[in-house]
Amino acid sequence: MMPENCLFCKIVRGEIPAVKLYEDDEVVAFRDIAPQAPLHVLVIPKKHLEGPAAVAVEDEQVVGRMMRVGNEIAVREGFPQYRTVCNNGAQAGQTVFHLHMHIIGGRSMNWPPG
Numbered sequence: 001m002m003p004e005n006c007l008f009c010k011i012v013r014g015e016i017p018a019v020k021l022y023e024d025d026e027v028v029a030f031r032d033i034a035p036q037a038p039l040h041v042l043v044i045p046k047k048h049l050e051g052p053a054a055v056a057v058e059d060e061q062v063v064g065r066m067m068r069v070g071n072e073i074a075v076r077e078g079f080p081q082y083r084t085v086c087n088n089g090a091q092a093g094q095t096v097f098h099l100h101m102h103i104i105g106g107r108s109m110n111w112p113p114g
């Protein structure tokens with residue numbers, strides 16, 4: 001998947017709409033279009049990385065920022081208890097091949113996940 005055709009790169013570039021909750025020079029956070037809980041936000045790097053397996057040493061800092069930003073949004077939205085999910089590969093449930101961290105909260109969660 002090239003960045004030109006990537007759905008989340010298009011959101012980063014503002015070519016398709018999203019309800020953005022946060023943006024800085026490295027990350028963007030926006031509401032999931034099909035929320036699975038009262039809080040369902042996606043935090044992504046602006047840099048196109050296909051998924052967790054594509055994270056290189058040079059990307060470690062932005063992944064930490066994704067987690068910090070996700071926590072700040074969850075607290076701000078009133079859901080300080082939440083689950084983070086990063087799917088890696090289709091078998092794990094990844095459908096968009098641009099690294100993203102789900103922030104899901106506002107309801108009880110089951111373990112193990114399905």
Ligand code: AMP
Nearest residue numbers: 018031032033034087093094095096097
């Ligand atoms: P995953 O299955 O982990 O790859 O998650 C992809 C997520 O992206 C799903 O939860 C989708 O609902 C969400 N999604 C797909 N298209 C959009 C969009 N245009 N805006 C916001 N979220 C989207």
